[in-house]
Amino acid sequence: xxxxxxxxxxxxxxxxxxxxxxxxxxxxxxxxxxxxxxxxxxxxxxxxxxxxxxxxxxxxxxxxxxxxxxxxxxxxxxxxxxxxxxxxxxxxxxxxxxxxxxxxxxxxxxxxxxxxxxxxxxxxxxxxxxxxxxxxxx
Numbered sequence: 001x002x003x004x005x006x007x008x009x010x011x012x013x014x015x016x017x018x019x020x021x022x023x024x025x026x027x028x029x030x031x032x033x034x035x036x037x038x039x040x041x042x043x044x045x046x047x048x049x050x051x052x053x054x055x056x057x058x059x060x061x062x063x064x065x066x067x068x069x070x071x072x073x074x075x076x077x078x079x080x081x082x083x084x085x086x087x088x089x090x091x092x093x094x095x096x097x098x099x100x101x102x103x104x105x106x107x108x109x110x111x112x113x114x115x116x117x118x119x120x121x122x123x124x125x126x127x128x129x130x131x132x133x134x135x136x137x138x
Contacts, residue, residue: 001118003035003078003118004044004118004121005040006119007120008074009048009049010022012049012071024136034079035079036113037106038086039082040105041106042075042080044102081109086105086109086112089108090105091104093108103123103124103127106119107124111131116136118136
């Protein structure tokens with residue numbers, strides 16, 4: 001299963017969709033299913049957590065620090081793929097579905113790995129479906 005940054009964030013803080021994300025990941029882990037993401041997912045998730053604290057004030061500084069620690073622990077069990085190995089395919093897909101490269105990296109990994117994409121991003125979900133990539137609905 002390919003996880004995007006929206007899922008990673010929902011796994012480490014509580015927000016709408018967090019329980020669903022945790023249930024799906026818990027189930028996948030119990031079945032021994034591998035989970036992967038492109039390397040950019042860490043920076044995206046960290047930025048989303050920072051935004052939740054610094055810009056939106058939705059989480060305290062302690063919650064932010066705890067979420068970062070939890071995210072880094074989670075990162076250690078993910079199969080992380082380098083942008084470099086996905087770049088050419090991501091560029092092709094980005095042009096085809098008119099999404100930014102950083103989103104197309106998730107599509108490229110899902111296509112390359114022939115795996116499902118788990119996302120809460122509606123534009124990414126729509127683009128994945130248009131490419132025939134199976135998407136786990138939020």
